[in-house]
Amino acid sequence: MKTNRASDTAHAGAFIRALESTVPAQKRIADDQYAIQFVKPYLQTILRMCRRMPTLQRGLTWVLDRYFPTVVADFICRTAWIDAHIEQAVARGIDTLVIIGAGYDTRPLRLTCLTNCTVYEVDHPDTQVRKQALLGSSLRPSHQFIPVDLADQKELADCLPQFDKPVFFLLEGLLGYLTLTDVEKLFAQLAKMAPMGSEILFSYIQQSFIQQSTQTGYPKRMRKYLDDRGESFRSGLASETLPTFLASCHFQLLANINPLDYATEYLKPRQRQFTLFPIFGLAKAVRVEN
């Protein structure tokens, strides 16, 4: 990440969620009415126009999907998928959520199931400062911010309380920006902190896509967009080796989907169309005995 600058990719995520929130309710996949406040003022103006002009919203979504295929669908469908998994975890009795690389995640504000839960947001200090400044005093005491640069040697466990009952760790849109060494270190630390039965939900970039991005077309375009912003993809994971990787840090894989899986669950029922490539992954695992 560029020094002293909030994450641009976190901003892009907030913009896409805010754009999706302007879609008429019967076609909307994810709803994040808080996202707009994190978006730059000129884009806020465009978003307000999208609310009044559905053709503008559709046109903008179409252009983004052409330029960065799969990205828009991935952001909005994974939002819905993760929301549902958090709701199920809370219904099972989990009352602590740790969001690592939180960016402009607004779940603590918008998911009513989290009202009585404790939420820790861990993120790079440069992104967190901007988020806290924009949120102002609207935070409740059980929603805590913990600034950590995961590329530092610091132990995450030293920054979080010791957990004595299962927690839910969310790592959305984070792992690709860390080196493989930092990803492995992060999972090892989470395994140490997570009581048995804790759940971890994470998105990842397919390793094969990181290799493709040195070539041509949209993979190269995506790489350039990220490189220009100082937020290059640094690592990917391979779907096939995920169970072994997780087992090595005492997690058992429960679910593993890719953007092609979004079509039946989210897109077709709402007659929405996006370009989908299996370049990302979304997985959930549970902490098992050592």
Ligand SMILES: C[S@@+](CC[C@H](N)C(=O)[O-])C[C@H]1O[C@@H](n2cnc3c(N)ncnc32)[C@H](O)[C@@H]1O
């Ligand atoms: C693409 S954004 C994802 C934000 C949010 N989770 C979402 O899905 O919209 C990437 C996030 O990772 C965080 N991040 C990147 N490198 C990091 C690091 N070394 N330490 C801590 N956070 C980091 C950024 O600050 C940013 O919030």
